[in-house]
Amino acid sequence: xxxxxxxxxxxxxxxxxxxxxxAANATRYVWANTLIVRAEPNPKATExxxxxxxxxxxxxxxTGPSRREVLLKLAKKDEWPAADVALEGNWRRVHSSSGExxxxxxxxxxxxxxxxxxxxxxxxxxxxxxxxxxxFGVKEAHKWAFESGKTAVDYRMMLSRTKLKENExxxxxxxxxxxxxxxxxxEMFSHRPKNGPYMSNVDFENLPFTYGEALLWxxxxxxxxxxxxxxxxxxxRLSGKVEPGxxxxxxxxxxxxxxxxxxxTLDCTPTACSLNxxxxx
Numbered sequence: 001x002x003x004x005x006x007x008x009x010x011x012x013x014x015x016x017x018x019x020x021x022x023a024a025n026a027t028r029y030v031w032a033n034t035l036i037v038r039a040e041p042n043p044k045a046t047e048x049x050x051x052x053x054x055x056x057x058x059x060x061x062x063t064g065p066s067r068r069e070v071l072l073k074l075a076k077k078d079e080w081p082a083a084d085v086a087l088e089g090n091w092r093r094v095h096s097s098s099g100e101x102x103x104x105x106x107x108x109x110x111x112x113x114x115x116x117x118x119x120x121x122x123x124x125x126x127x128x129x130x131x132x133x134x135x136f137g138v139k140e141a142h143k144w145a146f147e148s149g150k151t152a153v154d155y156r157m158m159l160s161r162t163k164l165k166e167n168e169x170x171x172x173x174x175x176x177x178x179x180x181x182x183x184x185x186x187e188m189f190s191h192r193p194k195n196g197p198y199m200s201n202v203d204f205e206n207l208p209f210t211y212g213e214a215l216l217w218x219x220x221x222x223x224x225x226x227x228x229x230x231x232x233x234x235x236x237r238l239s240g241k242v243e244p245g246x247x248x249x250x251x252x253x254x255x256x257x258x259x260x261x262x263x264x265t266l267d268c269t270p271t272a273c274s275l276n277x278x279x280x281x
Contacts, residue, residue: 023059024059024060024061025058025059025060026058026059027056027057027058027059028056028057028058028059028094028105028108028109028110029054029055029056029057029108029109029110029111029112029113030051030052030053030054030055030056030057030107030108030113031053031107031108031109031113031216031220032051032053032107033052033053034050034051034052034053035050035051035055035103035104035107035108036049036050036051036103037049037050037051037094037096037098037099037100037101037102037103038101038102038103039101039102040102041064041065041091041093041102042091042102045102048098048099048100048101049096049098049099049101050098051096051098051103053113053116054112054113055096055097056096057094057095057096057103057108058094058095058096059092059093059094059105059108060092060093060094060095060100061093062092062093063090063091063092063093063105064090064091064092064093064102065090065091066088066089066090067088067089067090067091067104067106068086068087068088068089069086069087069104069106070084070085070086071084071085071086071087071215071219071224072084072085072224072238073085074238074239074240074242074250074253075238075239075253075254075255076239076254077239077251077253077254078254080239080240080241080249080251081241083240083241083242084242085215085224085240085242085248086244087104087106087107087212087215087216088106088212088244088245089104089105089106089107089212090104090105091103091104091105092104092105092108094108106212107216109213109216110213111135111213112135113220114126114131114220114221115131116220127221128202128204128217128221129176129178129186129188131221132178132180132184132186132204132207133178133180135182136180136181136182136183136184136207136208137180137181137182138178138179138180138181139179139180139181140178140179141176141177141178141179142154142157142158142175142176142177142178143175143176143177144157144158144174144175144176145173145174145175146169146170146171146172146173146174150166154175157177158175158177161175161177161187162175162189162191164191168191168193168194169191170191170192170194172190172191172192172198173190173191173192174188174189174190174191175187175188175189175190176188180207182208183206183207183208183272184204184205184206184207184208184272185203185204185205185206186202186203186204186205187202187203187205188200188201188202188203189201197280197281198280198281199278199279199280200278200279201276201277201278202276202277202278203274203275203276204274204275204276205274206272206273206274207272207273207274207275208271208272209268209272209273210268210273211244211245211246211266211268211273213273214266214268214273214275215248215266217275218248218264218266218275223250223264223275223277224238224250238250238251238252238253239251239252239253239254245268246267246268247265247266247267247268248264248265248266249263249264249265249266250263250264250265251263251264261279261280261281262277262278262279262280263276263277263278263279264276264277265277
């Protein structure tokens with residue numbers, strides 16, 4: 001009986017937390033270049049305002065019909081059929097400094113948007129790690145590179161986590177590990193084995209994201225851009241497989257000529273997402 005009561009209490013907490021996610025008056029931030037506010041929940045309705053990237057809005061109680069917007073069409077490959085990556089959400093009435101109206105709520109995230117590079121000649125944009133540190137806070141951090149020496153605690157931890165032996169370390173070995181205060185971890189490991197290819201791998205594990213938030217994270221930090229390919233700018237030439245709401249796997253399209261072997265994956269539960277990216281050159 002006691003076990004049933006505990007389970008019921010936990011379920012009630014989860015339901016309450018889920019309800020609060022989209023509660024009226026909750027603050028959200030725009031992660032679209034421009035988000036159009038309309039008079040009615042209809043893409044042909046009168047335009048009320050245009051909210052720029054990073055704008056802050058308050059959710060109102062009214063919700064409208066569901067909506068789907070394709071972010072990326074995947075190329076067909078032998079092991080992966082053609083598919084698309086899409087945001088799923090609803091029309092939602094919001095209040096902003098520009099007035100009230102209806103927007104596609106998949107572009108409204110709980111987290112302030114990363115700083116974007118407005119001037120291409122400057123490096124004033126957030127990187128993935130800098131953004132995660134700022135949003136989730138840092139509880140614990142370690143960093144080691146070949147020049148750092150072999151006496152530090154970070155060195156021993158790097159050996160343990162990467163399963164490297166001391167004689168396998170060379171000048172191209174680097175590693176970083178962060179535990180975030182508000183949930184999740186980050187780990188980067190780059191290494192070239194003896195007589196082998198250069199490998200780099202980045203893992204963000206169990207970040208408190210929804211699937212839709214994780215998709216926009218990927219979009220913001222160039223996860224939908226290939227490293228080469230025959231398309232202009234190499235954008236959109238990716239193959240992959242998609243399980244909406246749960247899993248996304250991306251790799252080079254059949255006509256990609258970058259010379260890299262790279263993969264990106266996204267795996268989500270109802271409360272957190274893990275993102276991995278890596279390449280071999």
